[in-house]
Amino acid sequence: MSTIKKLYTSVLPHVYAFFGRTCLPYFPSKISIESGNLCNLRCPLCPTGQQDKSAKKGFISFDLFKKVIDEIGQHLTMIRLYNWGEPTLNKDLLRMIQYAKERDIDIKISTNLSMKMEDDQIEALLKAGLEKIYISCNGASSETYLKYHVGGDFGLVMDNMKRLVQKKREIPGCHTKFVWLFHIFKHNEHEIETAKELAQIIGIKIKISKMRPDMGKEIFETTQKALERDKAWIPDNSEYTVVSTKRKKRIGCMLPWTETMINWDGSILPCCAVYSEKHAFGNILENSFKTIWNNEKYIAARKEILGMKNDKQTICHICKRSGYLHGG
């Protein structure tokens, strides 16, 4: 997609939101599609890790993925092919990446990389044409790593990172980028420098990021409440303070103008912070995306964010009340 078109698709939603438009004549250009919400790890602040039962469990089928791409693929520049689970567990992952890539859509995944991988699997992953692989690893030693990535294997993650970097060098024209995501918590803040050194040795980019409190609950509660409950995880250094308590200017959350989240079962949610499909705005197996994108729930959610009168409650009403992405 040309730079001008990319610029146009990123500016357009802001113009429509600024002028108070809630019925949108365009489709989002960047979306998330959940490859599946099952996982091999049990990270304590992730609803999947907690085995939260408020979402149905499963993997998206290739047919459903194809249906989405066939309907809105021409408008898409990028898909995050993950949300509440481990994307590498979906047996159709490579097929989905290839299908999107053939249509000039960039695909990103985030993985815990804590699984045994054969050489040919690593090679196939890199040859599929992924734009970016985020690798979640919140520790620079096995002991620290295991406090968050319960059930994982630090040595395996390090080894897989090295093999990815090495294999990429062997594949001519491979453009896949790797980013080691290191979220700062109380238990790992002392290992940031070691992690940076390790990343340099491996030859991988590292992103030191702020943690989120319990990710399945955060849109339902105030920042203050989340910080109190999860204080055992909050870093001591205030520089790494988790979430902003600053009030957002005018509009607040822009996501219902810019993005959408398609769950593995076809449910459409306004953003990736929502866990359960019971808050869905519709299902792409029942209606076209075109219909859902401007249905009464989406319009009510946009009106609520803009502070306009509306009469249908959505997850965005709850979220706005608790101040998530809107300032507390």
Ligand SMILES: C[S@@+](CC[C@H](N)C(=O)[O-])C[C@H]1O[C@@H](n2cnc3c(N)ncnc32)[C@H](O)[C@@H]1O
């Ligand atoms: C729920 S995970 C699913 C993808 C994959 N299983 C993984 O862990 O990378 C989606 C993203 O959430 C991030 N994540 C997990 N726990 C987090 C936390 N407490 N704060 C911020 N990000 C977190 C992960 O690093 C990952 O990029």
Ligand code: SF4
């Ligand atoms: S954060 Fe990722 S690796 Fe951890 S439990 Fe959730 S889905 Fe699994």
Ligand code: SF4
């Ligand atoms: S208002 Fe909240 S629930 Fe709605 S899209 Fe924004 S962050 Fe997600």
